[in-house]
Amino acid sequence: MRTSIATVCLSGGLVEKLESCAAAGFDGVEIMDADLVAAVESPEEIRALCARLGLTIDMYQPFRDVEGVTDDEFQDTLRRAEAKFTVMDRLGTDLMLVCSNVGTASIDDDALAAEQLGALADLAATHGIRLAYEALAWGRYVNDYRHAWDIVRRADRPNLGTCLDSFHILSRGDDPSGIEQIDGERIYFVQLADAPVLDMDLLSWSRHHRLFPGEGGFDLIGLLGHIDRAGYRGPISLEVFNDTFRQTDVSRTAAHARRSLTWLADRTSEAEHRAQDRLPAAQQARGIDFVEIAGQDLAPVDELLSQLGFSFGGRHRSKDVRLWEAGDARLILNEQRRSESCVLSAIGLSVDDAATASARGELLGAPPVFRRTYAGEHELRAVAAPDGTEVYWSDAGAEPAWLPEFVGGSLAATPLRAVVDHINIGHPWQEFDEAVLFAGAVLGLTPEPVEEVPGPVGLVRSQVMRSADDVVRLAINVAPPTSPEPPRHVALACDDVLAATRHAKAAGAALLPVPANYYDDLEARFGGTMDRALLDELRALGVFYDRQGAGEFLHVYTQAVGGVFFELVERRGGYDGYGAPNAPVRLGAQRRVAAHR
């Protein structure tokens, strides 16, 4: 798949955008007229820069208000076009996007539209330029891709074709199979955008909420199948208008965009028999090998883990790294990092084939992580997620191959037997879509529906990504823009959360205090069908409770240590959620604790 991207997807000036597109590995770009107009560099400089960067200029766009206008207006259109064709000559590009008329069209007449587009194409031909006519979803008279193609056929010029944009087709719910009726040679360009399924006016949806492929609800793989069967062999380009991507770091967003196309090419390659676009297979996680917490001084975390019932698993024989274990849950405390506060810094996943997993990650643009390894030590493969969190893969086995490197651990039985239930990774709000794409494309996880929870300082958005068999559940949480980055946490599943809580409290663990009003409310909500003794014990221990059908969820939180806290959970009767109804109470309690520090 040849990849391209419209410069309008990215923040910054045109030169920064082009440099970032090249660094991210795009083959070409669509240059947005407005981006060139605002640039201080001449078209000749941009042309030369693209040549040096190895980027083709696949299209210049958009040109508007062409068809369905009066003769006088059309004469001015030809004059306007001539000036832009000259700019295109200087840029050295030969394809112009012509959007269906939304504003100035006053005449609903396909014959006239074809005549005017034809005349424009004839003028373009004198510059060796081709025109790609596209139906905007909110075009005045032409808003369906089939209608645009019909007008192109009527005009019948050798340099007039159509441009297909996934948003304009799928947002309207149009049947995309009609694409196969279009002559593939006359599909001059394909623009892709994903989008969340929203019920709002098309223009606002398109201008503010488009997403990169894999981040929304559109069936782009199906669409690409139709386009492929029509015979189109040109570039697949991203045109994503999004309020967030307009303001995020240009090189990071370009890498994010490029990852989305690599993922999409892989997903479509099987159906379309394009072996060159295949990635190594996504490796389903078989378990969570470890979770790592890093910081300068992790003694408070040692203490808290010990209070929770973890056993000291030993010190690494060559690094300033410690292991804590509770059944199958393993926590690594890494004091090699210089970060002052402690942070959840890495996740280890066991997979069938670690080498394949990391090869896939690197092909998806995730930088490999280097860790010094001494002779005889197991070499873990790892990549960094866009936010810097490291992901390690090891081949699934009876026990992790790296475990013997830890020495001097406690031989006593572990009071707590647990497994990592889910990991909650807080992000700044603008990293949401990037994190979701990474977890899907690189980690092979599948998104659950997004939850929005009202916290005391704004809405918290949470997207759980999980593996097919639920052994890995990663919650991506974003806080409102005015809030600091939310803390991250590790939830540990055990068989008896009440007993574990009693143990932790007896050991002096600082648990999150839960207000009495919460238990009064719990009684109001579930009192009719809930055992009185259980309710009393929840209240006495400060344990949260939730219910879904026959499933029950008991969970309790520690107070935060730096940027990390822990949760103990117990799932009964197939409960499959995360206690979202309790999140506002938990967030309020955390805020009170933080305020009193």
Added chain:
Amino acid sequence: MRTSIATVCLSGGLVEKLESCAAAGFDGVEIMDADLVAAVESPEEIRALCARLGLTIDMYQPFRDVEGVTDDEFQDTLRRAEAKFTVMDRLGTDLMLVCSNVGTASIDDDALAAEQLGALADLAATHGIRLAYEALAWGRYVNDYRHAWDIVRRADRPNLGTCLDSFHILSRGDDPSGIEQIDGERIYFVQLADAPVLDMDLLSWSRHHRLFPGEGGFDLIGLLGHIDRAGYRGPISLEVFNDTFRQTDVSRTAAHARRSLTWLADRTSEAEHRAQDRLPAAQQARGIDFVEIAGQDLAPVDELLSQLGFSFGGRHRSKDVRLWEAGDARLILNEQRRSESCVLSAIGLSVDDAATASARGELLGAPPVFRRTYAGEHELRAVAAPDGTEVYWSDAGAEPAWLPEFVGGSLAATPLRAVVDHINIGHPWQEFDEAVLFAGAVLGLTPEPVEEVPGPVGLVRSQVMRSADDVVRLAINVAPPTSPEPPRHVALACDDVLAATRHAKAAGAALLPVPANYYDDLEARFGGTMDRALLDELRALGVFYDRQGAGEFLHVYTQAVGGVFFELVERRGGYDGYGAPNAPVRLGAQRRVAAHR
């Protein structure tokens, strides 16, 4: 008007919310169930706190899933309700909001709904509690206020009435005049929210985009008229779910909310003959008296103003303040402030009655500004806008009364004759609605449609507020969350911007460089109907150009000095805009200049 507010409108914990509501001057509150549940304080403490703060608890809300359910479900509903009635007893409040059923309703039967609501009301009566039944716009079977009232009438209980919420009525486009058919004694509560006119699903619109009265597109004054004529005499309460207000400072948002009701009460008081709610009349600005720039060292501003053709108007005889004049445009440079960067700190408006203007401002919750005034000096009346910008009023006259306090000015003729065309005030994104309400309610300005401009680091939102005769035009600009606060600027209108630009360039003023591509585009857009010599001169001088019908706009920008820059503008043929199509080019150029400093 008795005022109330739902605690869900504000950020923070329940105690902070209540303290802020009291400080802002609300008479009462609606306590949101979820806010109490998350609070560590007992209902008794909240009751005592409200009593001390002088806040009545007007309603407890919401209670859901009551009507249209099976018998078994309804028995559990009664049990749930009993628990919440007990909480209300402890809080000392006697009114509960019951929302029409959105989720669990399975039976579409008004007789059953009335029977179940009636039974719930009978249980409530044993606690001395009244129920206000409200139709949610997305209720499963009951979503129209007339339908809810019909069910209330059928149930016919002395403690069952209805609650009217402006959003649920106006978002659906329902005719509000039917309110007058409701017995006013049975309207137990009124909740108000404004909202922007959006084309999206009702639930998302309601949950994320409600606004305080005066900030959106609903006719709340008309609605209140119907409610008044129905005979309702209870509190008017705000229930505004808004993603921004959920995260902004609680006391500032409470003051903002209270201001919206003071403004609304004034606007409705005439029609409803409630003299006690009348404010002193808004004073239409007759002119801009001055604009003040403050900072520690303003010498670079002195230099720039001199280069633009301003004359030195003298030094204040008792303060470290200087005056620059150019015709009717007056700029005050105030070095009494300690802010390191220079900022646009104050605006002086001339009005018919300055005392009335400032009295109105103070009644609308704007704190008066104190400035030391010596004997014989003119005492200006001023208030601070929510962001700290000061607004001074003086009685309109031949010349400002304070002008003689400046001495030692230049006697030479002013090279530039100008008038302040508009003032552009940058705000952080979350201050937008607050700034719009302040400009409307306190300054008496009227909003124009919002513009969104794509800048190099995200969309910039701009809302111009103007006086009836256009002498005051205030542009409220907000940048995206990841950007720093945008600089502010003063636009000066003159008769010949080309001559003024030549003068400024000759004097060495640092103007904003405009890229050549911009002029190539200008030629493409307007070349057919534009004088070649004008185009060449615009290009040579770096002047921007825009056109609306027969109107033309020529404008040029200085580079920024600290947080301030200047614009020279010329309006030809009734041009009424601000050159918005040029804003992306201007923003790009400003970013380049800033990057090279």
